[in-house]
Every structure is written in structure tokens, then in C-alpha cells.
Amino acid sequence: xxxxxxxxxxxxxxxxxxxxxxxxxxxxxxxxxxxxxxxxxxxxxxxxxxxxxxxxxxxxxxxxxxxxxxxxxxxxxxxxxxxxxxxxxxxxxxxxxxxxxxxxxxxxxxxxxxxxxxxxxxxxxxxxxxxxxxxxxxxxxxxxxxxxxxxxxxxxxxxxxxxxxxxxxxxxxxxxxxxxxxxxxxxxxxxxxxxxxxxxxxxxxxxxxxxxxxxxxxxxxxxxxxxxxxxxxxxxxxxxxxxxxxxxxxxxxxxxxxxxxxxxxxxxxxxxxxxxxxxxxxxxxxxxxx
Numbered sequence: 599x600x601x602x603x604x605x606x607x608x609x610x611x612x613x614x615x616x617x618x619x620x621x622x623x624x625x626x627x628x629x630x631x632x633x634x635x636x637x638x639x640x641x642x643x644x645x646x647x648x649x650x651x652x653x654x655x656x657x658x659x660x661x662x663x664x665x666x667x668x669x670x671x672x673x674x675x676x677x678x679x680x681x682x683x684x685x686x687x688x689x690x691x692x693x694x695x696x697x698x699x700x701x702x703x704x705x706x707x708x709x710x711x712x713x714x715x716x717x718x719x720x721x722x723x724x725x726x727x728x729x730x731x732x733x734x735x736x737x738x739x740x741x742x743x744x745x746x747x748x749x750x751x752x753x754x755x756x757x758x759x760x761x762x763x764x765x766x767x768x769x770x771x772x773x774x775x776x777x778x779x780x781x782x783x784x785x786x787x788x789x790x791x792x793x794x795x796x797x798x799x800x801x802x803x804x805x806x807x808x809x810x811x812x813x814x815x816x817x818x819x820x821x822x823x824x825x826x827x828x829x830x831x832x833x834x835x836x837x838x839x840x841x842x843x844x845x846x847x848x849x850x851x852x853x854x855x856x857x858x859x860x861x862x863x864x865x866x867x868x869x870x871x872x873x874x875x876x877x878x879x880x881x882x883x884x885x886x887x888x
Contacts, residue, residue, distance in 0.1 A: 608620075614702045615685070615693060618685065625672070650736040654721075654733075703814065703815020704804055704815060707800050711744065712744075715792050719789075739797070740797035746801065747800075750769050754767065754768055775798075779791045
């Protein structure tokens with residue numbers, strides 16, 4: 599098995615956490631490789647500008663997809679390195695307390711919250727008036743911090759080992775992170791820190807609502823499941839006959855197989871009506887009715 603096949607197999611059978619990491623890395627590599635080609639051709643076009651979230655509302659109107667794509671987009675190596683490592687470590691802890699669907703949901707909702715906070719701040723506060731047209735947001739930081747805060751809210755005394763520091767409880771990690779994000783608003787990375795605060799708030803709200811038996815991530819799960827149904831090819835019934843059965847066992851096996859196929863068709867009719875049947879299913883029903 600080649601490396602590519604191993605990666606495909608790992609992605610196919612891996613957890614949601616594994617897939618999120620793979621998607622982030624794949625987008626990063628794709629963007630950087632494309633950038634090399636444009637550099638060699640001495641062209642100024644950048645794919646990043648089509649995937650990053652613009653602060654300007656008028657630009658966003660022409661690129662609405664950026665509210666989602668930005669949270670999977672990185673351009674600097676250390677940016678993606680720290681985000682992926684943080685996502686891996688805290689994602690594993692998150693999955694100790696929650697499900698994979700909730701991990702994906704918090705990631706997406708945290709990214710959306712971060713993006714909306716970024717847009718609101720840059721269009722409401724005078725400090726950003728002169729730079730709103732040129733500003734854009736990219737990176738998984740808001741999504742990752744939503745996961746971090748969710749863990750800290752749900753299990754505040756969960757202890758992790760930080761390099762050069764040692765064992766630290768999650769509640770202290772969260773408090774220090776929030777303080778740094780607030781202070782960082784008045785820095786060169788104002789947009790990023792504002793987005794972090796949006797992700798932080800989402801993590802808090804998710805846990806507060808979950809304690810009331812309300813799972814905010816259900817909406818993401820529903821959208822993902824419906825999307826999967828659209829892009830998953832429908833199974834078509836194929837009827838095969840292998841000649842006359844050689845014994846009673848083979849005869850019964852073929853009879854049971856045919857009956858299962860008929861039951862599937864009848865169930866489909868009861869749910870969606872006769873017109874929902876494929877050509878093969880209608881032919882099967884016609885043959886069985888003779």
C-alpha cells in the first residue's frame with residue numbers, strides 16, 4: 599500500500615478529529631503549492647483572498663462562502679502547526695467527554711462565532727475604520743479555542759501537562775487564554791484576538807446549554823447528515839439468478855434473498871410512493887407479481 603493509499607484509508611476510517619486535521623493540512627499544502635506556481639509566473643493572484651474572510655461587508659457579499667472556508671485556511675507554517683497541535687491535544691480530551699459529532703459541531707460553530715465577532719468589531723468600532731477594506735481573517739484558532747473552552751467549562755479540574763510549566767488545570771488555561779485575547783485586541787493581530795473571543799463565547803454557551811439538555815451542535819449534525827445523503831449515491835437493487843438451485847439450502851437462500859428485495863421495494867413504496875422506484879425496482883415488482 600502506497601503512502602497516498604494509507605492516507606486515504608486513514609482519512610476514511612479515522613475519527614472526526616483525524617479528518618479535521620487532515621483537511622486543515624491538505625488546504626494548507628494546496629494553497630502553498632498553488633502560490634508557488636503563481637510566484638513563478640510572476641502573477642499577483644492569490645487563492646487566499648478567495649477563501650479568507652474579508653472584514654468589509656461589501657466584499658463578503660460577493661464571497662459568502664468565506665465565513666466557512668476561512669476556518670480551514672492557513673498560510674504560515676507556524677500558524678497551522680500550533681493550531682493543529684492544539685486541536686489534536688484538546689480534541690482528544692474533548693472526545694473523552696463528548697461525541698465526535700459534537701466535536702465537529704463545536705469546531706464549525708466556534709469558527710462561525712469567531713467570524714461574526716470579527717465582522718461586527720471591524721464594522722462597528724472606529725479603530726478599524728481605515729483598515730476594514732484591507733483586513734481579512736483566516737485560521738482555525740476560533741474553532742480550536744471553542745473546543746478548549748468547552749473542555750474547561752465541562753471539566754475545569756482536568757489537568758494537562760504544558761511544556762516548561764508542568765501540570766495545569768484546564769480552568770487556568772482558559773482564564774489565561776481569555777486574558778491574553780482581550781489584551782491582544784490592541785495589537786497587530788486585533789482581528790484574530792476578537793475572533794478568539796467569539797470562539798470562547800461559543801464554547802461557554804455550548805456547555806451551558808448542554809447542561810440544560812440542549813445540544814447546539816445538533817443543527818450542524820443535521821446539515822452534515824443531509825449533505826452526506828445528497829452526495830452519497832443511492833444503492834440500486836440488482837437481481838441475479840444463478841440457475842436452478844442445486845439443493846434445498848440453496849433454494850431457501852435464493853428465496854429469502856428475493857423476499858428481502860421485495861420487502862425493500864414495498865417499504866420504499868409505503869414511504870415515498872410508487873413513482874420513487876427505479877426502473878429496476880419496478881421491473882422486479884412486475885416479475886414478482888406474475
